[in-house]
Amino acid sequence: MRRDSNDISRSNRTADRPVSRRRFVAAAGATGLAVGLAGCSSGGGSENGNGAGGGGRSVTEGDLEYDGSDVTVEYSTAPLFGNVSDMIQQTLYDVGLPESINVEFSTTVWGADDLQARYNQILSAGRKTPDMMLTNFAYTPFFAPRGWLLDLTQVFGEEKLNALENDYSQVMVDSMRWDGGLYGIPQFIDIPTIQYRKDLVKEAGYDPEGENWATEPLTWERFAEVTKDTQEQAGTDHGYTTAMNQRNLGSISGYEHLVTNGGNYFGDMSNQNGPIGDRPVTVDDERTIHTLRQFRTFLYGSDDDHALDGLAGGITPSEALGWDTNPSMESFSAGEAVTHRNWSFAIAQYGSEENFGEDLGVMPFPYGMTEKKAPYEGAGGSNAKLGGWHLSINPNTERLAATVEVIKAMTTDEFYLTIFEELGSTPPKPGLFESDRAQEIDVMSRYLDTLQYQAKNQFAPPINAVWDAQKSAIGQEFHACLNQEKSPEDAVAAAQDQVKQIEQQES
16 A cells, blocks of 8 residues: 655764764764775676666766756656656646656556665666656665666755755765765655554543653653553553564564664664674674563563563564554554554554544654663664655666756755645655644644654664665564564574674675
8 A cells, every 4th residue: 555664974973072863873974885885795796787887877067958848757656656646747847847848657666675676677777767766775785886876966066965965864865875976865754653542542541742742752661551551441452553574673663672772783873884794793782682572572461481571561463473564554544553653654644534633643762771871872762763765867867957857846845845745755854844834734734743853863774785684684583583483582692693694794
């Protein structure tokens, strides 16, 4: 039905100045990515579809001069935009796109993996179309070093590049940087939150407004207590629902829980992207064991051999171990769950008058350890995984000037606010949350404070060519643990060994 989001500033760490989470999440944007490239590019070669080197196409000033002639730009996108192509085309004209430029929407599928496979075929063959593509930051370490995406620093002027540096979510922008280049410009950011039945928790005796749940995160212990108590009083089938299949445990929902508990796979967040083979691997940290015990308690309650003492449990159905995003939504949508983890796109659906309306509550991620107490810089506190999508240009396009005009129109404030209003796709520019128009958008305007808070507390996963193999290994071991096939200690030890082997093979 809808999408999964799959799934770093120029500031460097200093020894004599306190460093914020944002700086540590952002660290390695200009340096770590380049090192990651040197450490992991051997598997994919450096040739693009035209046989050119990994640097890709070199753009001249003449390439960017649109002469006003009638032209069609092909945009490879997903159903979210393709299904409303008439509205988007008109919005583009409204924000200043020349009417001589027509946009042809080539609608494919949702899912970062499926789109990556499609683009891999197109770009490796050197095809000239589509001219532009909806892309995910997971593609950066595979496409950028091969020259399969155009470096946008060649096509945007100083004003736009300065705006990207100053006005956008930096973790979002920097997720598409590689070796000094920029290979995508944000189309929208997805912000994970906890969505809950405000009416049910109020009936159970809690006061979300009085306790300001919208911007003051609960601890996981408090969250579990509220969820369990409300589930019992309301008689819902489930308490807390989230996607917990193998993929999500390694890289999305499981990763979020770990970071909110003060842990991380590679120590400080500044190590996310490398140097591969020369960074700490901390999968077997006690915070990871704690997180798996927390999940086991949520799933099986206090009777589980590895349950955490004093933590309310039995709030998550074991069926969640087979759920991806869409299946995880069904129980909450049907009114049979109290709390639910999902991306920000779901808020527009759940908060509509046809569904829960103002009975929908939204809160930031709970936490198990504060940022100050977390053993790793950038971990701890309310923290959620970065999601969202970008716009990228095919370096083989023969319609570069017109394509750049389309992207300029698609990255205007007016366009961002229109897709926010019409589709619930959250703007990648934090300042737009403060605009008069955003304050008036139906449904989403009720939750702007929470979205703003969580958007400032997002982390990017590793962006390098070894991450796919590593997250798969982690997900497999974590999944075995939560299926009660392995103890938390054995699972993290096995994951640690596999992740280190992958590091050593690619270094």
